[in-house]
Amino acid sequence: MYLNYFGLNDNPFSIAPNPDYLYMSPRHKEALAHLTFGLRESGGFVMLTGEVGTGKTTVSRKLLQQLPENTQVAMILNPTLSALELLATVCDELGLSYQSEKGSLKSFTDLILSKLAANHQAGINTVLMVDEAQHLLPEVLEQLRLLTNLETNREKLLKVVLIGQPELQQLLKRNELRQLAQRITARYHLLPLTSPEVRAYIGHRLSVAGGDISIFSQSTLKAVHQITGGIPRVINLLCDRALTLAFTKQQAVVKKAVFFAAAEQILGDDVVSQRLQGRRRWYLGIAFVVAIVCGFGLGSLYV
Incomplete structure (x- = not known):
């Protein structure tokens, strides 16, 4: 709707995990480096965790782009499966044929x-990538561990990438999963973007879409971090709605008031008000501490 109006050739704030729009913040670069390093090691598992919307899936898509050509990847996007269903899904992803009515844990495992x-x-690496892995049952995770038992003297023949929310970390602390936890050769927790990174993130996405950051006012850019907490998915949702509202108002620049209106439409008045009050309390707290320090400093002059 607003693309032509703002001179854009693509939607810069789509929530689809398009690697072309991945803003490689220092945290994203480190996450990608950890995953890449882990897959090159001899262990069977690497793990990426982070809050909802921090860009885990997008990082994983970037990882897929960087894998060597001699790599076969099996993707599991819906991990709410039993152990038997998981093995059947892995067989499907690896292109293995089987008779479903005769399927068993042993037959599927032997095939895999x-x-x-x-x-x-044949010189082909095999990688299994599991998204939303915090939903995996302990017995399913144990079945994955057993699949990684096949190895040479130097490396595992199956590498598993677990991607999930912070609950995955707690899941792997369970006593019955300690053997799997010990096989994780690389792990990284992806944090939200900082305020300068939010500005760079918005500028990057607009640049990829043929625009520039001047579409958003300076005060709006500061407000984006304040309201979104640096979560990329929320940034995309609110910036997309803000551009739509600015277009309907025929405003060439997204002002802070328009962004707040967009945030209220997406998040609700109560959430926006709460986050604004939280920031005000933070400023008051800083001012109070500064006042105390200054008071002690001035008082020491008279001692």
């Missing part, structure tokens, strides 16, 4: 292990 051995003989 044979495929892993065949891939290794």
